[in-house]
Amino acid sequence: MQDLLYFSQQLINGLTIGSTYALIAIGYTMVYGIIGMINFAHGEIYMIGAYTALIAITGLAALGIAWLPLILIVALLCAMIVSSSMGWAVERVAYRPVRGRHRLIPLISAIGMSIFLQNYVHLAQGSRNIGFPALIDGGFNFGSGDGFQMSLSYMQITIFITTLICMTALSLFISRSRTGRACRAVSQDLGMANLLGIDTNRIISATFVIGAALAAVAGLLLGMYYGSVDPLFGFIAGLKAFTAAVLGGIGSIPGAMLGGLILGVAESMTSGYLSGEYKDVISFSLLILILLFKPTGLLGKPEVEKI
Amino acid sequence: MAANNFRHALFCSIITLIISYPIIGFNLEAQGINVTLTGADASTVVMVLLAAVIVFLFQLFRDQIMGTLRSLPHPLPQSSKEPMAENRRAKIESWVLTGIVVLALFWPFFVSRGAVDLATLVLIYIMLALGLNVVVGLAGLLDLGYVAFYAVGAYTFALLSQYLGISFWLALPIGALLAALFGLVLGFPVLRLRGDYLAIVTLGFGEIIRILLNNWTTLTGGPNGIGGIPDPTLFGMEFGRRVKEEGNTSFHETFGIAYSGEHKVIFLYLIALVLAVFTALVIRRFMRMPVGRAWEALREDEIAARSLGLSRTAVKLSAFTIGAFFAGFAGTVFASKQGFISPESFVFLESAIILAIVVLGGMGSQIGVVLAAIAVTILPELAREFSEYRMLIFGAAMVLMMVWRPQGLMPMRRIHIELKRQE
Numbered sequence: 001m002q003d004l005l006y007f008s009q010q011l012i013n014g015l016t017i018g019s020t021y022a023l024i025a026i027g028y029t030m031v032y033g034i035i036g037m038i039n040f041a042h043g044e045i046y047m048i049g050a051y052t053a054l055i056a057i058t059g060l061a062a063l064g065i066a067w068l069p070l071i072l073i074v075a076l077l078c079a080m081i082v083s084s085s086m087g088w089a090v091e092r093v094a095y096r097p098v099r100g101r102h103r104l105i106p107l108i109s110a111i112g113m114s115i116f117l118q119n120y121v122h123l124a125q126g127s128r129n130i131g132f133p134a135l136i137d138g139g140f141n142f143g144s145g146d147g148f149q150m151s152l153s154y155m156q157i158t159i160f161i162t163t164l165i166c167m168t169a170l171s172l173f174i175s176r177s178r179t180g181r182a183c184r185a186v187s188q189d190l191g192m193a194n195l196l197g198i199d200t201n202r203i204i205s206a207t208f209v210i211g212a213a214l215a216a217v218a219g220l221l222l223g224m225y226y227g228s229v230d231p232l233f234g235f236i237a238g239l240k241a242f243t244a245a246v247l248g249g250i251g252s253i254p255g256a257m258l259g260g261l262i263l264g265v266a267e268s269m270t271s272g273y274l275s276g277e278y279k280d281v282i283s284f285s286l287l288i289l290i291l292l293f294k295p296t297g298l299l300g301k302p303e304v305e306k307i
Numbered sequence: 308m309a310a311n312n313f314r315h316a317l318f319c320s321i322i323t324l325i326i327s328y329p330i331i332g333f334n335l336e337a338q339g340i341n342v343t344l345t346g347a348d349a350s351t352v353v354m355v356l357l358a359a360v361i362v363f364l365f366q367l368f369r370d371q372i373m374g375t376l377r378s379l380p381h382p383l384p385q386s387s388k389e390p391m392a393e394n395r396r397a398k399i400e401s402w403v404l405t406g407i408v409v410l411a412l413f414w415p416f417f418v419s420r421g422a423v424d425l426a427t428l429v430l431i432y433i434m435l436a437l438g439l440n441v442v443v444g445l446a447g448l449l450d451l452g453y454v455a456f457y458a459v460g461a462y463t464f465a466l467l468s469q470y471l472g473i474s475f476w477l478a479l480p481i482g483a484l485l486a487a488l489f490g491l492v493l494g495f496p497v498l499r500l501r502g503d504y505l506a507i508v509t510l511g512f513g514e515i516i517r518i519l520l521n522n523w524t525t526l527t528g529g530p531n532g533i534g535g536i537p538d539p540t541l542f543g544m545e546f547g548r549r550v551k552e553e554g555n556t557s558f559h560e561t562f563g564i565a566y567s568g569e570h571k572v573i574f575l576y577l578i579a580l581v582l583a584v585f586t587a588l589v590i591r592r593f594m595r596m597p598v599g600r601a602w603e604a605l606r607e608d609e610i611a612a613r614s615l616g617l618s619r620t621a622v623k624l625s626a627f628t629i630g631a632f633f634a635g636f637a638g639t640v641f642a643s644k645q646g647f648i649s650p651e652s653f654v655f656l657e658s659a660i661i662l663a664i665v666v667l668g669g670m671g672s673q674i675g676v677v678l679a680a681i682a683v684t685i686l687p688e689l690a691r692e693f694s695e696y697r698m699l700i701f702g703a704a705m706v707l708m709m710v711w712r713p714q715g716l717m718p719m720r721r722i723h724i725e726l727k728r729q730e
Contacts, residue, residue, distance in 0.1 A: 038503050048330065055333050058344040078329070085325040097710045104449050105713045107503055108666055111451075111659055112705025119699040124331045130342055235655070239514070242507060277522040284511035291504055292496050 005142065005150040010272035011265060016156045016225065018264020019163040023218035024241035025248070025256035026170065027087075027211025033187040033251035034207050035099060040110035041090055042215060043238015044117035047231065049083040049216030050223040051121060054132055061133075068135060072220075079216040086117075087212025088205055096201070114235070122231040129230035132223045159221050166217055167257060170210070174253065179206055187251065236280070240267075243287040249300020258298060316366035320359040327355050400674075411580055415573045423569075423576050425688060427644055430579035431637050433680040434586050436664040437673065438633030441590055443662065444670035444719070445599065446626035447606030448498070449506040451658055452513025456486040456631040458520065458653035460638020465533040465648055466526070475539035479639045486635025487628045494627035498620060513658060520650040532649025536642050538571055539578060579640050586633050587673060593629065602626050603671075656698075663705050669715025679716060 024046050031039045056078040060071050094113045098106045139153030174180040185193040186203045194200045222237070223229050244263045248255025263283055270282040290297065332352060334345050346352075365372065415423045435457060442450045463482035467473040473481070497508045520527050527533065593599045601622045604612040613619055642648050660683065668679030687697045708715075 038507065051335075052329050054342070055329055055335060055344065058335060058342050059333065062344055082325055082329050085322045089322055089326055094706045094710070098713070101713060103503060104443075104447070105709050107449060107506060108662065109706050109709035111662070112702045112709065114702070115656070115659060115698055116702030116706065119696075119702060121330060123695060123699060125335055128337065130335050130337045133342065239507075239510070243511075246504070246507070277518070281515050281518050284515050287511050288497065288508050291500055291508055295500065295504065 002148050005148050006272070009148075009150045010268045012150075012152055012156060013272075014265035014268030015261060016159050016264070017222075017268060018244075018261040019159060020218040020222045020225075020260075021237075021241050021244045021264055022257045022260025023163055023166060023214045023221075024237060025245040025260050026253060027208075027215050028242050028245040029248070029250050029253060029256040030183075030187075030207045030211050032245070034183070034190070034204055035095075037095070037103075037106045038110065038242065039095075039208075039211070040107065040238075041094070041113040041117055042211065043234035043236075043241070044114050044121075045083050045086050045090070045212045045234070046215035046219045046237060046241075047229070047234030048086055048117065048121060049079040049212075049219030050132075050229045050233070051125060051219075052082040052216070053079040053220040053223060054130065054229055057133060057135070071135065076217065076220055079220050080213045083212040083216035083219070084209040087208040087215075090117075091205055091208040096204075114238075118231050118235070125231065127231060129228045129233075132227050132229055134227060135224060155225055159225065162217060162221060166214055170214070170253070173210075179203070183207060240283055243283055246287060246297055247290050249297025251301070252297070252299045255297055255299035262298075312367055312369070316363050316369075319366045320363035323359045323362045324355065327358060328352075331355055404674075408580075408584055412577070415576050420569050420572050423572050424644075425685065427572070427576045427579045427640075429681055429684045430576070430583045431641050431644070432661070432664065432684050433583045433677050434579075434633055434637040434640070435661050436668070436676045436680045437583075437586050437590055438630045438637070439661050440665050440668075440671065440673065440676050441593070441602070441626050441633075442630035443665050444672070444676070445594065445606065446602040446623060448623060448626065449503070450509045450627070450630070451506045451655070451662070452509035452511070452516075453630070453634060453661055454653045454655070454658040455509075455513040455516040456490055456634035457638040457641070457657070458516055458650075459486040459489050459631075460635030461642040461648050461652070462520065462527065462533075462638075463635070464639045464642045465536050468537055469533060469535070475537065475639070475643050479636065482639040483632050483635035486638065487632035490628045490631025491624065494624045495620075498623040498627065510655065510658075513653075513655060517650050517653055520653070528649075530649060530651075532647055532651070534647040536646050536648070538646070539575065539643055541574060575640075575644055579644075582636060582640060586636065587677070590629075590633075591673065598622065598625055660701075663701065666705070667708060667715060669718040671719035672715065672717050675715055675717030675719070 024042065027042045027045070028039060031037065031042075053075040056075040057071055060074060065071060090113055094109045095106055098109050134155075136155045136158055137153070139151050139156070142150045142152070174183060182193070182198045182203050183206065185196070185198060186200050190200055193203075218237075226233075240263060241260070244259035245256045246259070247263055248257070248259025263286065266286060267279045267283055270276075270279045274282075332347050332355060334347060336343050336345060411426075415426065435453070439450065439453050442448050442453070460482040463485050464473075464475070464478040467478050467481065468475075493509075493512055497505060497512075500508060521530055523529070601612070601617050602625075604615075605617060605619065605622050609619065612622075641652075645652075664679045664683050665676055667683065668675035668677070683701075687694065690697070693700070
């Protein structure tokens with residue numbers, strides 16, 4: 001019974017982290033699916049989302065507003081607006097001019113952008129990590145009084161529900177809306193979509209905006225969950241999310257969701273049963289193994305090399 | 308068109324405001340557990356507004372501005388001139404290079420200790436960049452975890468000297484060979500991957516090495532690092548004031564001159580210089596050898612190269628291993644120069660800087676890479692007052708370079724014939 005409780009606790013923690021990884025991973029996978037480049041600066045956009053949310057929360061608290069749903073919604077909206085604008089601007093400045101060149105060039109441009117954004121926030125807000133107020137606390141406890149207690153906090157429930165809403169909205173958007181259909185068309189064949197009258201530049205911008213907005217949601221959620229933000233925290237999260245995207249099959253949106261969840265669970269099992277310090281090692285090793293034995297990921301389509 | 312332009316310009320300036328005002332205009336201050344928000348001072352707000360206005364004006368008159376820029380005469384008129392005859396150019400180049408090396412040999416005796424120290428660092432970066440140039444510039448494999456091999460070299464020397472008392476000169480080849488072995492072992496499975504997957508896997512490998520170094524406290528000392536790494540000796544002569552090891556003599560006593568701390572710094576500089584020249588020469592040889600041609604052929608067109616019978620794995624693996632070997636070299640020198648190493652020195656940013664040097668110099672071009680290494684290492688030292696903006700400018704420069712001049716400052720030139728278009 002004890003072991004089961006411990007296991008379930010790790011599972012819950014893993015799913016919590018994993019669902020936010022999935023949110024970030026969608027940004028990577030959508031961009032890769034359409035223009036075939038790794039948006040290295042995506043982790044930084046997520047970090048900026050977290051910072052904006054924190055600024056909005058502190059600002060509202062200073063104004064004396066204490067009604068929790070209002071604070072959360074305003075913070076979420078602010079974070080999404082700023083991050084989406086950032087995503088749009090990054091694509092416009094750093095990626096559009098180099099699109100279609102040799103593979104390495106957009107990638108190096110993206111690394112430069114990532115360094116730039118990290119230091120932009122670093123200069124504006126300082127390098128120290130800043131505490132994120134725990135707005136949602138408390139939760140349910142299971143298990144007997146003296147043994148191991150499994151807890152499911154309200155924060156974790158909020159993360160699950162928000163992620164679920166976002167994922168459903170995204171799926172509906174992609175499958176039903178006109179822009180969503182255009183997105184799918186562009187990811188299948190950019191040139192052909194262009195010929196058929198789709199404004200591909202607009203669609204590419206739209207994927208960056210959508211990815212950034214979802215990353216901002218993840219920024220707010222993970223910021224609250226971890227309780228602090230610093231300018232570097234986008235880097236590792238971005239790497240993890242990329243791993244998740246590759247794990248699920250890059251270019252596939254359901255794959256990103258699945259990959260995020262698997263990665264999150266694998267990580268929390270490692271820190272629960274082995275050691276917390278090596279959880280990053282596990283996720284990178286997982287990435288290497290997946291790429292070696294199944295480069296298309298779990299749900300990805302095999303890529304045919306054309307001559 | 309004008310109305311369209313105006314709308315676009317307005318949109319761009321609003322975006323500029325949105326992405327800059329919330330982050331720059333409000334400062335979060337942590338006081339204990341409480342976080343407070345303060346508005347930035349008036350000048351910052353004015354700057355942000357000014358930036359938005361500039362973006363607005365630029366986007367509004369974009370066509371005119373770009374038109375004027377294009378009609379300006381080319382800043383470098385020479386670039387349109389006939390290039391020099393190839394053999395004459397090669398002759399001049401080799402004379403100039405020899406001159407520079409001779410100058411570099413005597414230069415440290417006339418300048419301050421700090422300058423020599425910095426020059427040693429520059430030489431280490433030159434070695435690293437030349438090594439990475441083989442992997443990225445010549446073979447076209449994007450390696451984002453290059454710093455891992457550098458770390459292997461540095462830690463090999465540190466650990467060997469700590470546990471076995473091995474000296475610098477023995478550790479130098481061991482460190483380089485061990486780094487090359489790491490390159491071989493990592494490269495074997497991952498080199499089948501496509502370009503950007505390879506980039507991520509190497510990045511992951513770099514992080515794994517760093518995390519291991521950080522957490523394997525019993526062996527590596529964890530975040531505290533390893534100190535007390537011995538200095539190199541000259542035929543058993545030590546450069547310290549007192550001899551540390553039995554059987555050794557000290558440099559200043561042997562030659563009967565007064566002790567000076569500068570001797571050691573200059574000696575290290577000279578070692579680094581010799582090794583850097585050695586690296587450059589060896590790689591230059593490789594470039595002319597069949598394997599070097601194969602690297603480039605594979606970079607240009609993998610399918611064509613394979614159809615001509617090149618083994619993809621063997622060619623890529625050789626580039627990867629040779630690159631790692633020189634990183635191990637540089638790592639050993641670095642450990643000996645610092646006397647203390649910790650995982651802090653081997654973060655991803657270091658890989659990015661080395662990559663930026665290669666890209667900035669012009670992928671594949673040795674002279675370009677050397678110049679870029681000097682520029683990237685020395686410029687931040689000269690602009691100390693801008694030091695906090697250093698990485699910001701660095702990131703922006705990387706992006707701008709890719710947009711405007713992706714071939715680098717001095718792109719590699721090869722003997723080639725251009726077919727004249729029939730008029």
